[in-house]
Amino acid sequence: MKRIVIFASGSGSNAENIICSLAGNKFLSFPMIISNRRDVFVHERAERIGVPSFFFSKQQFEDGDVLKFLLGHGIDFIVLAGFLLRVPVNLLQTFHDRIINIHPALLPKFGGQGMYGDRVHEAVVAAGERESGITIHYVNENYDEGRIIFQARCIVNPDDTPGAVAARVHELEYRYFPKVIEQLAILS
Numbered sequence: 001m002k003r004i005v006i007f008a009s010g011s012g013s014n015a016e017n018i019i020c021s022l023a024g025n026k027f028l029s030f031p032m033i034i035s036n037r038r039d040v041f042v043h044e045r046a047e048r049i050g051v052p053s054f055f056f057s058k059q060q061f062e063d064g065d066v067l068k069f070l071l072g073h074g075i076d077f078i079v080l081a082g083f084l085l086r087v088p089v090n091l092l093q094t095f096h097d098r099i100i101n102i103h104p105a106l107l108p109k110f111g112g113q114g115m116y117g118d119r120v121h122e123a124v125v126a127a128g129e130r131e132s133g134i135t136i137h138y139v140n141e142n143y144d145e146g147r148i149i150f151q152a153r154c155i156v157n158p159d160d161t162p163g164a165v166a167a168r169v170h171e172l173e174y175r176y177f178p179k180v181i182e183q184l185a186i187l188s
């Protein structure tokens with residue numbers, strides 16, 4: 001049984017979708033969600049679906065408190081789903097190639113620090129792109145630069161708003177992220 005933790009900083013719709021989609025998989029479990037923010041909706045979602053959620057400060061991530069907590073709970077694999085802190089070296093070393101992230105665009109375009117959530121879709125529309133999509137990648141010390149594992153694309157129409165692009169990208173996230181996690185975590 002592989003024990004997967006999800007890190008999320010905001011709404012947590014991907015966290016909820018991943019856990020609910022993979023609830024029937026006998027080889028995976030999702031014992032907790034961790035957030036670097038106290039007052040975000042992911043905690044409410046976690047409660048609703050019966051998964052414990054915990055807050056840790058940036059300092060606690062950096063000081064190794066989160067690492068100790070995860071090791072103490074036998075965690076095997078980390079999924080970033082809308083998580084906005086840079087992952088500290090202590091986690092990257094211990095969970096080498098066992099931390100993945102989803103980015104709501106086709107990396108290497110529209111990535112990097114400050115590029116998250118709606119800002120990404122606004123940039124895609126402002127640049128006149130004709131397509132966008134999702135990128136699932138391993139996490140390293142730089143934002144959005146780890147090895148790419150999977151991409152899926154959607155079209156962007158000339159009159160699309162950032163909200164319209166976001167909706168199409170979210171659909172791709174909900175459809176593919178659980179499947180990719182399932183394959184990688186079982187093999188990890």
Ligand code: GAR
Binds near residue numbers: 120
């Ligand atoms: C998702 O679209 C995810 O791809 C994005 O934040 C959103 C979180 O939504 N992540 C990034 O932009 C990372 N750079 P959610 O909290 O509803 O899952």
